[in-house]
Amino acid sequence: MASDTPGRMVTLGADAPDGGGPSPELYRRIEGRLSYPTDLLDIPGLLQGAILRSEYAHARLLRVDASRARDMPGVHAVVTADDVPGLNRFGIVVRDQPVFCEDRVRYEGDAIAAVAVDTRAQARAALAAVEVAYEPLSLVTDPMTAEQQVPLHEGGNLLAQETFHRGDPEQAFAACAVVVEHDYRTPRQMHAFMETEGGIAIPDDAGGVHFRVGCQSGHRDAEQLADILALAPGQVTVEAMATGGAFGGKDELTVQPAAGILALKTGCPVMIHLDRFESCRAGMKRHPVTARMTTGCDADGRLLAHRVEAVLDTGAYASLGPAVLENFLDHASAPLYRIGAYAVSGRLVYTNNGVCGAFRGFGGNQATFAVESQLDALARELGLCPRELRRINLRSVDEPGSRHQPVRWTAPPVQVLRKAQASSLWSPETVPRGRWLTGTGMAMGAQGNGLGDGLPDAGGGRISLSREGRVRVEFGFSDYGQNIGEAITHSVCAVLGCQGSDVEVMLGHSRGPDSGPTSASRSSVLVHGVLAGMLPRWMEAVRCQAAELTGYPGDDLAHGPGGVFHQGRQVLSYRELAEHGRREAMVADARQDFPVAPGQDHPVGRYLQLQIATVARVMVDRLTGRVRVTDLHHITAAGRVIYPPGYLGQIEGAAVMGLGMTLTEDMPAEEGRLRRDNLDQYLIPTFHDAPTQRVDVLDGTPEDDPFPVRGVGELGIEAVAPAITAAIEAATGVRIRTLPVDPGVLLTAIHVRETAS
């Protein structure tokens, strides 16, 4: 565990570790030689699949008649709910979403039918020929009143509610010198991965189906697909290919069920690739949150009481909503800060507003936006510097977490704060001149790794020697750009003393080891643990083989670049070992449960904790209220850095995604229709919207720490929004609590302040 002694601090650059050059994988991607699932267009006999989506956000389905569509040119099959061989439902936690709707549609992306045709151009005509009769039903659009509206599912529109308690908040509020209460809103953000949902289903000769798709868990998808297709588990294989971005949006099944059913029906490989319009309409989004927070402290700034009442709009189906709610509440309980008493509660409701599920941050960043804003509000009331208020309340490494669970930090939170305070972005404010107002603000965030709350959370891996003599490392994780393959390669090389070209990493095959889902920032932690478990055994096995082949004693042999060495000289290359040794003897695997706090029968919350402080500098256009973020400086405390370019890219990428959510990104719903349908309306940051960023890593984990590596895929988004709104407040005096920041609202407030002064 990190002590209160200062950690090491490093400013990250993109240089590859050990002075090595960039990996060949990068060149493949730049040269366009990596095939993504939707690039697999040269498969013989490939048919194009397309899905018919509902015209209404909520309606009874009176009739679905595909007979005319079946006669359209190029059509090989049209399938509806009647054609689902097995379970017509999917969902990671709650299987409540139909593959094809039977009698009712609940959002405008609901699937009704699918066609397999020769060409994309024929698909539209074929879909248009499917006759559907609807009887529109009244819409559930307002999450605040959803529970009083017509139920979308049995059991009503309240999908989940939960409250975390600590102490007696009412009593604590009575003792507060200052109490602030504000309402916060966050947008329905879209993942906007560049490769929209897609992939192919290929029937085999034995009645099974092989999927090559963009997804986040081959094993879990294979299980669900076997149920949908009524196949034995072994008959469905899923290859989670390197995909063009996911961020949580490919966690649930997307095109796989329809593609699988069409493949079985036609006996041909079928590709489904949603276009951007369809992806916007049907795809997963981030949960919009409406939260009222009430927070109080004593006259010295010590937090005493905290109350949260939140409503999360999960849309038409559950997906991972209940887990998002849990993580929202976890973060709403202010994991970084000591608060005597709190009541943090949330309700997760069904509406007809699209579907929401997993998205980088997973409810946590929505909560952190509000919590950090509350701290700034208290500081303002007290006339205290916001950094000082935080310093007073930050937990020490010896204290339990906000849910009174044991936690494990990698550096003391107050040190992270101190580094943020020392950021050069605080340097003297320029005098406001002309049209631009400048300001600097900061926020902090904490995030736990793993699925949490003691949920089953294990992962395995395997290491072997390939026929060609390369060290083959297999994990079930999928690669959607987070560089997990590079991180694995570098870890293996560090232990074996070999080169990157000696190692091949194979990811995401449902026939390979099950590592669990690629989510919850869990992969890096598990990779580290699993490698630590299996590498020594594998090295021993290889030395044994080498000893048999060379006659040298196994103990005198060592691993090195390209093979096995004796007294500094290579005696066998891995290729020779693969040719002459028994490859089946040179296999090792390991499995690890995700680390949870020791001695807990029913773990709550998350044990492995990460921190970030983000300092933002902004310019606000006094004329229009438009905000430009010029700089972001992050201080992270998230354990050891295995692969610096990967770590840096994760923080920078997540931060700009958070910047988008703060300034421009929202998918508003009106009458159940999502109002943006492509990238000319849904505006993600461009090169020129991206600020200059700096990432400083603070690490206080000792050499022998059992969990020195943490997953940083989500950390960068945690504190960006409140840092930016704090900077806007510093520039303008106006605090924005609804995201994305509406320039019109900001401008009006600036105008009012100018007029008043």
Add this chain to the structure above:
Amino acid sequence: MQPDVTVQPEVAGRGGVRVLRPESPREAVTMARRFGGTYVAGASWLQPVWERRQSWPSCLVALDPGWPGFRGIDQDEGGLTIGALTTLDELASHPLVHDHLPGLGTLLDQVAGPGVRRLGTVGGNLCAGGDLSALFLALDARLHLVGHHDPKGESLVVWDAADPGVDLIQSVTLPDARPWRIAVDKLGHRERFSPTRATVACVHDGERVRLAVCGEGGPGRLSISEAALNDGHSLSGADRIQILDTELEFRGWQDPTLRLAIQRMVDYLLAEVGHGV
């Protein structure tokens, strides 16, 4: 050409789209009339509209940048004449444009993206009410339309207010604005490649100030506000703000916060062109 062709205005797929290739501008006008065809040059603005609707015109009339006077930039005593099929990219990098309208390059950096600017044309941008509209309206640009014979051309301000119909723009003439002071500013949602919320142009020709806008409320000259600025010597600042606000609202700018932004942009641009100094 067959006179008995039935005109089917829209088709549901690109496969059903006919592309007519007229040999001359006059033939283009005839074809567009006869077949209800839509003129296309870069089609960088039209194609997103069609993709979004999943509906295409059954007939496109392809315009040829090789037709005399349709592409390129020239200057004479009448000012700067820009061929309608000149791409936005060519416009941005042309030395004559740097000379006449030094601020245009910066504005064009904020119009679409570089790839789209290599396809999109000056004529297309004006037809779509794009970012050039505000500046060209404020400069009193004149359009040379195929089949119209006024050598001075048609005023963009007048043409814009009427239904452009099947008019085919050959070129646009801008007066020699080198001695003038010009300021233009675009408000988008993000730094680059953003739909226009409001682009405001302010031109001071030494005597009078001219104002124009385009964006969410559509393109237009703000002639009442101009008159208030140029002639309303008895008006207070508050009066002028009220007049501008009312004129914008009347022109279709419904969002009061956007009108507030435009007002402030106008104030700023007026100072830049030295109005009231």
Add this chain to the structure above:
Amino acid sequence: MNDLYRAPEPITFELNGKTVTRSVPAATPLLDLLREDGQCTSVRPGCRIGRCGVCNVLMDGQAMPACLIMAWQLPGRRVETVEGLAGDPDFLKVRQALAEESALQCGYCTPGFALSLVSGLRERRNGNPVDLGEAIAGNLCRCTGYGGLKRAVEKHLSPCPSMSTGAGNSNPIPGEPE
């Protein structure tokens, strides 16, 4: 003439140095034409309305979105994709800069960025002082937050040779796993 125009026209253009002829409806986007049968799959659909740069190609040397170029516009034009740039010095320079700075994650958008940068470098060769940041203003990347791209442009592709780190030279292609 009606049916003549409706029927697929044979269209001839140059693709990566080779003359190709295709019979497709006149309004077919170049994007679909290139991806047909998996030929040039580095040209990928991102939005199909020219707003993301993922499907960029070089048309007569300049980067443009292939989804907005229709087949009838192709005759006589020269189209290049990254598949055809293996020996191109500007591409090699761009490739090295992007790789050195890890300017990509998922890589789906990367060929589009690379072509915008190559287009900018070619314009520079023609004496036009192109800002490469502006050259990629129309390319969207959702993974990286553009940090690596900024570094690649500033450190390795700056117009002033003295600022170049030298890493931008066309190094040989590193070893490739088979």
